[in-house]
């Protein structure tokens with residue numbers, strides 16, 4: 001039995017190492033054709049046109065734009081729901097609503113994508129002129145809704161775990177429920193909440209189907225949510241599903257984009273890890 | 285025990301019955317507590333001391349199944365009346381718990397908390413109050429140079445004195461203490477006892493304690509509870525030397541509980 005477990009562990013590690021190796025070796029060939037400087041500073045991404053440009057910035061900005069929109073929905077909503085469930089809702093209600101919320105997270109993301117494309121975008125077009133058929137806004141909003149339960153569920157666990165004695169301390173000094181929630185319970189649970197936000201962020205950056213379906217596939221250096229954009233993930237999907245010749249420079253862009261995503265999430269995780277540690281020092 | 289005039293009564297329970305669901309935990313309790321005294325609640329575990337203490341600032345409101353009959357009077361007012369704002373009531377009545385429970389904030393923020401939730405923004409006033417409260421709770425000299433440090437970095441005894449300072453910052457007239465020294469070492473306990481002695485000048489203090497010697501040392505009056513009954517309530521001297529009831533005598537001398 002011990003052997004079997006050992007082999008499983010080794011397979012997992014080898015797979016990971018293999019993925020990273022392929023990623024970096026393929027991009028190595030890519031970076032022999034395109035300098036890293038051009039890759040990071042060129043403001044155009046057009047690997048398939050005759051006048052080829054390989055600047056990652058438009059894909060990066062597309063990714064960040066959609067992620068920012070989704071987080072601006074998911075963070076406040078997720079935390080408010082968590083506070084409501086932990087501090088206000090009757091026990092029964094909490095018991096039933098939590099699994100229900102988690103269902104939101106188990107809907108296939110392609111369904112969210114089509115929901116964004118065929119329901120949200122046409123609806124928003126009534127109010128926002130110049131909203132493109134494929135746009136960052138709808139994709140971001142719907143992704144935000146999808147991510148809410150990730151934040152609310154983990155944050156609620158963190159809030160609920162705050163000792164009863166702290167609540168009593170706050171109530172005993174004449175705090176209202178709202179004051180207790182925001183001034184005492186929320187800071188006490190902050191490290192857990194930050195973790196939930198980090199995980200949600202990572203999920204948003206890596207999310208693929210919603211953006212592929214609803215945000216379009218046009219590398220576009222913009223901060224305007226009404227426009228069509230392409231994220232790194234959406235580009236990878238589109239490029240891999242098209243018929244590009246293996247070992248061509250077009251094919252290798254997939255790996256260059258993949259490496260960018262990898263490095264990007266890696267930096268994010270490190271930063272958040274650092275923040276998390278600092279908060280923990282402060283609070284427990 | 286001397287009869288108190290209406291004006292002298294700070295806290296009063298009249299025909300109080302308390303239930304958790306179907307279980308009755310306090311039975312027809314009557315008590316009147318004089319201002320600026322220290323009153324100790326003693327009795328075996330589970331006899332209802334904490335429950336009784338918590339009726340005076342309505343901390344039982346959140347307990348599922350809690351129900352009471354009879355009245356609790358604070359400063360001449362029935363505090364379970366509809367028109368009473370429980371948050372206002374609790375600002376007048378400080379509470380210190382068995383386990384120190386400082387907020388996960390700095391020492392300064394802990395003491396300033398009560399003022400801040402009242403919307404007080406005046407920095408100077410807040411700073412003065414923090415200093416005054418920490419001095420009152422005999423913690424100032426130990427922490428004055430690192431008020432920005434996390435309250436959780438303090439020792440247990442310091443944390444408990446911080447919790448007292450936090451309560452004092454609201455300038456209450458009553459302090460409810462539920463076994464405030466039971467989790468502390470002897471030196472910290474002695475400090476808390478000295479402190480209670482000092483605070484008596486300005487506050488009406490009710491303290492639940494398991495420790496008979498402690499009750500004897502610090503209180504003016506003692507109430508002995510047994511299984512939800514207030515068996516005897518009298519001057520501490522009398523309770524400890526010449527109690528009326530045999531049950532009290534047995535408890536004091538350590539024959540049970």
Ligand SMILES: Nc1ncnc2c1ncn2[C@@H]1O[C@H](COP(=O)(O)OP(=O)(O)O)[C@@H](O)[C@H]1O
Pocket residue numbers: 304309327328329330331332333334335336347348
């Ligand atoms: N939240 C609660 N729900 C139900 N019963 C409780 C609760 N708190 C205390 N009790 C019961 O009420 C009785 C009195 O408890 P308590 O006031 O804590 O006693 P003491 O402080 O004297 O030890 C005990 O029998 C205890 O089990």
Ligand SMILES: [Mg+2]
Pocket residue numbers: 333334335492
């Ligand atoms: Mg108790």
